Amino acid sequence: MKVLLDRREATAAATDAVVTGVFERGDKETAFPRGLAKEDAAAKGLVRAAWDQREIQGKRREVTVVHRPDRNGRIVIVGLGPRTRYDAEVVRRAAAEAVRALKGKGVRTIAVRLAAFALDPVPSEAAARAVVDGTYLGAYEFRKYRTTSDGPVEEAAIALGEELAREETLLRKAVDDERTVAETVVWTRDLANLPADTASPERLAEEARALGKELGLKVTVFDETKLAEMHCGGILAVGGGSTAHPPRMVVVEYPGGARRGKTIAVVGKGITFDAGGISIKPAAALANMKFDKSGAVAVLGILRAAALLKVPPRVIGVLGCAENVPSGTSYRPGDVVRTFNGKTIEILNTDAEGRVVLADALAYAVAQYRPDEVIDLATLTGAEVVALGDDTAGLVATDDRLANALLAASAATGEPLWRMPLTDYHRELVKSDIGDVRNSTELPVAGLLTAAAFLENFVGGTAWAHLDLAGPAYTTAATRRFQPAYQSAGATAFGVRVITRYLADAVRPN
Ligand code: BES
């Protein structure tokens, strides 16, 4: 997908389709919306005819296609739903609905009339960003293993027209920046969608190295020998079951754009396949476990976007990568492992492996870089999916300012986060009789929060936020139907947009 800015009217550009929007109409509403006048003129009254026939209702997900009698392409009218519930997320979804509906229908280029979406309370800049996201992400499909193509939309022009031409400078910057973000989301999805035979811990390390080379970022890879010297017993225990694909810890450093910026560490769970280990998962639960690396891959995406956008803070990405499979060299229930910060973990369930890997990755990040704050991203618990569904990530934070800033970035980007309460009750549940903490609790309650209580042991006093993305990290054929059109099949790259927004807005140390 190519997204560009065009100063002209959408109807004046020579494209296969012009995309515009319309609010949901009332039962008795007959007056033709003024916002559709230009498209109606281009279609010689046929848009109005569709309106009069009540083919256009303006409901969300509704896409109406009208052909111009002069054969200069189509007019595509996307429903925006109720006027009173309009926001940037509606725009993001509407743009994606349009490119999805036009896929495989001979439409190669579209022009989106931005003025039709830059409506109160959505400022033109936010509308432009939302259109970039929606078109770019809505058109995405994982192409690596397919020899056929549906014929996706290839080029989207964001047309300013007379209403917005004066804002060209501002809008050009917004489109350029958001294109970088959206293109990074696609890059991240491509990596997260790779199956476990290909995306091994070594491969993720190689991807990090290649990225570092391309963007001039320092990349350090710790192999199993080095991890043993560093006393990273957690990641070694989890990764020990795979004789084919040994574990790696990967560090990517972006030096920061501001002179007095903060240091923010971003840590990701990179289980390239989670079979559960000795506590093996049942067959049905194995199907999507290549996506258990989504947190780590999102961290790579975040570093990529941060470097390309030159965000103010210094950002340290740490990826804890391992394959969790059963074998004679696997760690076992009953084992006690010693981690980087010296704390010991009693293993009770080898399928609770993410927290064991993150223990080392978090402890290393805070000890080595003394960040002002640390954010981790992980497909950590099935309990998260039960609690919040497959569109929302669970947020647990020990710092209210950090939590609120992340919630603000979430609102701006449309990646839903919901903060959950971490209390002494959860801390009590993860205490171990034989070691410091246990990786699985006696009571099967509040799994999202007991996992967080466990992780808290490895961040020291650093301001910390934990994002459990088990739900929103990927879609399946079943869940995708209920998701916004910009969530493609498979990996969503959840976290890249919200955390990049947070980093771009973060300026001074507190
Ligand atoms: N990777 C899983 C969590 C997961 C589940 C991610 C579903 C995506 C979709 C994690 O390693 C896991 O297996 N967690 C266990 C923990 C339990 C054994 C304490 C879980 O949630 O059941």
Ligand code: ZN
């Ligand atoms: Zn697991």
Ligand code: ZN
């Ligand atoms: Zn896992």
